[in-house]
Amino acid sequence: MDSLSEPIAENVDPLRALTLDTLRRRTSMKWHAYPEDVLPLWVAELDVPLAEPIIQAVTDAVRLGDTGYAAGCEYATALADFAAKRWGWHSLAVERTAIVPDVMQGVVEMLKLVTGPGDRVVVNSPVYPPFYMFLTHMDRQVVEAPLGADHRIDLDVLADTFRTATAAGGRVAYLLCSPHNPTGTVHTEAELSAVAALSAEHGVRVVADEIHAPLAPPDRYVPYLSVPGTADGLSLMSASKGWNLAGLKAALAIAGPGAAEELATLPEEVSHGPSHVGVIAHTAALRDGVGWLDALLAGLAANRRLLADLLAEHLPAVRYTPAESTYLAWLDCRDLGLGDRPAAYFLDQAKVALTCGVDFGTGGAGHARLNLGTHPDIVTDAIRRMAAAL
Structure with missing residues (x-):
């Protein structure tokens, strides 16, 4: 199927709907940054x-x-309804939300509420590269608490990091990526409860980036603010990743009961950044796009299985653990002997553009992130190209 004028049925995998030729007509960043042979x-x-x-x-x-x-x-109400039905989270209060231009701009504004210039912000590396860029630009010190070898939060490391960061003086925040990017890890309720307890013990404020939440299995995802002990937490959510709306800017900041007064001090000009058409799109996604989302999740699960099979056949030295969430695959390429930046090799030799693992901080060297949110034929072609290049 490849008609741009006909809607696809809700139960049809949207990842199979468009051909490579059609996709190359797009002018967004993904399809515009590299030549057509990539x-x-x-x-x-x-x-x-x-x-x-x-x-x-x-x-x-x-x-x-x-x-x-x-x-x-309307956007906040749609999100509250979606959260109640999807995750059983019934305490998302519309009055404790604020519209922001997008999740990363919202992260910046939430961190401005709970930290000042020069203060420390803890992140779990390897993690989404803009965390480093945005935090550095806003004059915050990035402090890493690396994930464990199992791609999960290492609570002992996190506790030690909180202890060291707070002992240095100033205010400390923890920027939680949930689900985690690039590993796709879905944090459990027990893990999030432990995070909340550690944060309270050390006086660390939590800001949760939950942009990938709709892409997690609905029976496994736990919103951070739904966990006991998170009353002073702040969260950012959006329909952007789940429904491919990055170009239609709109996100929501959500405060726990103990952070409501702080959220109320958000400067009015922040609410001028979102697109009104974006708000309409995100609201429609949350209200009426759930069937489409479920079809996407099924397609992504199939693509994860496909990638695992392709790597086992063509690139067995690449270590890959299929994730529970996101449409991102974290590839450990260290055994290929390509150095710290295997993505650069695959771009040059295989004409496949991946994201360089080094950009994700400690733990990223020798890794690459692959976007699975595409037609399975494209995934297949990419792995075959990568294998041939070796």
């Missing part, structure tokens, strides 16, 4: 048509000329 499996964009409810909502808004400034609480 397969782009790097930046977190999905190679899918939009869910029909989103197309309809955006089309109706544009036809109506409803392209002014963002207003209202």
Whole structure:
């Protein structure tokens, strides 16, 4: 199927809907950064048509000329309803939310509420590269608490890091990536409860980036603010990753009961950044795009199995553990002997663009991140190219 004028059925895998030729007509970052002979499996964009409810909502808004400034609480209400049905989280209070331009801008604004210039922010490396870029730009010190070998939060390491960071003076925050990018780890309720307890013990404020939450199995995902002991926590959520809406800017900051007064001090100008059409799109996704999302999750699960089989056949030296969440695959390429930046080799020799693991901080050398959110034929072609290049 490859018609751009016909909607796909809710139960049809959207990853199989578009051909490579159609995808190359796109002008977004993923498809614009490299020459046409390169397969782009790097930046977190999905190679899918939009869910029909989103197309309809955006089309109706544009036809109506409803392209002014963002207003209202429909987005927050839609997220609260989605969270209650999807995760059993019934305490997401609309009055304790604020609209922000996107998740990373929201992270910056939340960290401004709980830290000051020069203060320390703890992250679990290897982790999403913009964490380093944005934190450094806002004059915060990045402190790493590396994940364990199993890609899970090492609570002993986290406790030691909190202890050292707070002993140095100033305020300390913990930027939690949940689900984790690039590993796809879904943190358990027990792990998040331990995080909350450690944060309270050491006086560390938690800001949770939960942008990939819709891509986790709904029966396994635990929103951070749903865990006891997280009343002073702050979270950022969005429909961006689950429904491929990065170009339609809108996200929500959510405060626990103990952080509501701080969230209320968010400067008014922050709410001017989101796109009104973006808000409409995200609201439609959360309200009416769940069937499409479930079909996507099934397709991603199939792609993870496919990737594992392809690596076992063609690149057995690459270590890969299929993740529970996200559409990202974390590849351990150290046994290939390609040095710290195997992604550079595969780009040059195989014409496959991956994301360089070094950019994810400690634990990223010798690794590469592969975007699985594409047609299975493209995944297959990419691995065969990579194997041939060796």
